Each structure stands twice: as structure tokens, then as C-alpha cells.
Amino acid sequence: MKLQQLKYIVEVLNHNLNVSATAENLYTSQPGISKQVRMLEDELGVQIFGRSGKHLTHVTPAGKDIINISREILAKVESIKAVANEHTLPDQGKLNIATTHTQARYALPNVIQGFMNKYPKVSLHMHQGTPQQISDAAARGDADFAIATEALHLYTDLIMLPCYHWNRSIVVAKDHPLAAKANNLTIQDVAAFPLITYVFGFTGRSELDKAFTKHGLEPQIVFTATDADVIKTYVRLGLGVGVVASMAIDEMNDKDLVVIDASHLFEASTTKIGFRKGTFLRSYMYDFIERFAPHLDKTIVERACMLRNQDDVDYLFKDIELPVR
Numbered sequence: 001m002k003l004q005q006l007k008y009i010v011e012v013l014n015h016n017l018n019v020s021a022t023a024e025n026l027y028t029s030q031p032g033i034s035k036q037v038r039m040l041e042d043e044l045g046v047q048i049f050g051r052s053g054k055h056l057t058h059v060t061p062a063g064k065d066i067i068n069i070s071r072e073i074l075a076k077v078e079s080i081k082a083v084a085n086e087h088t089l090p091d092q093g094k095l096n097i098a099t100t101h102t103q104a105r106y107a108l109p110n111v112i113q114g115f116m117n118k119y120p121k122v123s124l125h126m127h128q129g130t131p132q133q134i135s136d137a138a139a140r141g142d143a144d145f146a147i148a149t150e151a152l153h154l155y156t157d158l159i160m161l162p163c164y165h166w167n168r169s170i171v172v173a174k175d176h177p178l179a180a181k182a183n184n185l186t187i188q189d190v191a192a193f194p195l196i197t198y199v200f201g202f203t204g205r206s207e208l209d210k211a212f213t214k215h216g217l218e219p220q221i222v223f224t225a226t227d228a229d230v231i232k233t234y235v236r237l238g239l240g241v242g243v244v245a246s247m248a249i250d251e252m253n254d255k256d257l258v259v260i261d262a263s264h265l266f267e268a269s270t271t272k273i274g275f276r277k278g279t280f281l282r283s284y285m286y287d288f289i290e291r292f293a294p295h296l297d298k299t300i301v302e303r304a305c306m307l308r309n310q311d312d313v314d315y316l317f318k319d320i321e322l323p324v325r
């Protein structure tokens with residue numbers, strides 16, 4: 001059994017069982033990968049992948065367990081390399097972050113600017129996507145950190161630490177009827193107009209839907225987007241009432257809109273930062289976490305890493321008052 005073989009089976013799954021795409025990504029040959037996978041299956045005495053002719057069709061039950069363990073082994077290998085680099089090149093390395101547009105655009109710029117000023121030799125890469133894409137990237141090891149709010153059930157392979165609470169604002173044109181209700185806006189008022197908001201699964205959208213359902217209302221959602229700036233653009237075009245994260249309000253660029261605090265209408269959402277269990281965190285990674293969420297210093301992050309499951313992690317933070325953005 002070779003590490004290369006373990007890497008091949010993991011990457012084949014990452015590329016949706018497409019051996020050609022896997023070979024291209026790994027700069028090797030398709031026959032070479034197929035041969036090594038077969039050799040591993042022969043050594044283990046089980047099939048990892050089901051086949052139809054020359055094509056892989058599915059992962060077998062045994063294959064799922066083998067690939068999960070292979071991921072853990074490969075992650076440990078990366079951790080060994082990280083330990084060595086921490087001692088030889090403490091201020092050099094790379095950091096991959098997977099998150100949504102709202103976090104990348106509004107929550108992270110100052111954090112990243114300060115981080116890059118302190119660690120100019122650390123190469124930082126940002127990957128924006130859906131909650132599913134973010135969790136997949138972290139699970140595959142393509143992202144060191146996942147920063148997310150929605151669909152936290154997707155992140156079961158990660159340690160998720162709470163960073164801050166946030167809520168929403170209503171944005172309308174200055175001549176819109178809701179502009180006059182800024183001080184006494186109700187959920188019924190909002191439900192009476194077409195809405196423009198986030199795609200389901202993005203940026204706290206579920207809390208918005210829950211609020212309407214709680215009052216027996218059906219929101220008239222006429223346009224959705226993943227980007228708050230896009231939502232505000234279509235509000236300006238008169239398509240409807242915008243519901244965006246309050247952190248996405250720009251005092252300078254949004255002066256033409258009326259912004260109404262909606263924290264009394266919707267439950268707050270919590271943004272979390274996560275990383276794979278067993279990950280060796282470099283010093284600069286601890287620094288990044290604390291810059292993003294000052295209450296997450298190295299000591300408490302290390303305590304969270306020692307806990308058995310996410311429920312225990314959540315309990316650790318139950319009495320900690322998170323900042324609100």
C-alpha cells in the first residue's frame with residue numbers, strides 16, 4: 001500500500017469518478033491511475049469502485065470507509081509537513097479560505113489586510129462558493145478554513161467555532177412606501193411587497209424564511225442573488241424590497257437608499273469558522289482566526305480541538321457573548 005495509491009482514490013472521488021480529469025489534475029496518465037487503483041484493490045481484496053466496462057460508476061460501501069481513512073492519513077501527512085515548516089519557515093506558507101461573497105466582500109477585507117501586512121510571505125487564496133462548495137473544499141483539504149453561516153449540517157467533518165452574530169436590514173428606494181415606516185416596520189409590511197434577497201442556502205436566508213412562516217405569511221420573493229451588491233442594484237431598478245445582511249450596507253455608496261434595521265423582525269444568524277479535525281494549525285493560522293474573531297485566541301481554539309464532537313464545542317462557547325455586526 002502506497003501513499004500515492006491513497007491519494008489517487010481520494011482524488012478520483014473528488015473528480016466525480018472521472019479518471020481522465022483526475023489524471024489531468026495530477027499531471028499523470030489515466031492508465032497509471034487505473035493500474036494503481038486496481039493494485040490497491042487487489043492487495044486489499046475488495047473493490048473500492050464499482051465499474052461498468054472501463055468506467056467507474058460508484059463507490060462501494062467498503063470503498064467509502066477506505067477513502068475516509070485515506071483522507072485522514074493524507075491529512076496527517078500534510079500535518080507532518082506543516083510541523084516541519086512551522087519550525088523551519090514559521091512566517092512562510094499558504095492559507096486557503098473558502099467562504100461566501102458577503103463574508104469576502106464585507107467581513108474579511110480589514111482582517112486580510114492586517115494579516116498580509118504581518119505575513120507578507122504567506123500566500124493567501126480566497127475561494128467563494130455555496131455552502132456545499134465551501135464544505136466540500138474544506139473536507140477535501142483544498143481550504144484550510146471554511147467561513148460560513150448557512151447549512152452548518154454540511155460541516156460535520158470540521159470543528160466549527162462561533163465568530164459573531166449578525167442580522168439583516170431592509171433596503172428600499174427613498175420614494176418607496178416602506179421608507180415612511182422606518183420606525184415601526186412589521187413583518188406584515190414587508191410581506192406586502194415583492195422581495196429581493198439571497199438565494200436559499202446563502203447568508204442567513206433560512207432565518208428570513210422562518211420569520212415569515214412563523215407569522216403564517218408567504219413572502220413574495222421575485223429575485224434572488226448571492227451578492228448583496230446585486231440585490232441593491234435591483235432594488236434601485238424598482239424590482240422590489242431588498243433584504244440584505246446589515247454588514248453589507250455601505251454608508252457612502254448606499255446613500256441613495258433608505259436602510260431600515262430589521263433585527264426585530266428576524267432572528268440573528270451566527271457566522272462560524274471551521275477547519276478539519278486533526279489539522280495542525282500553524283502560528284499564522286491561529287493569528288488569522290483571532291484577527292477574525294478576537295475571542296478565539298489560541299488557548300480556546302486548542303481547547304475546542306481536544307473535544308470529542310461539535311456538541312461539546314458548542315457547549316464550550318455557550319456562555320461567551322459574541323460580538324454583533
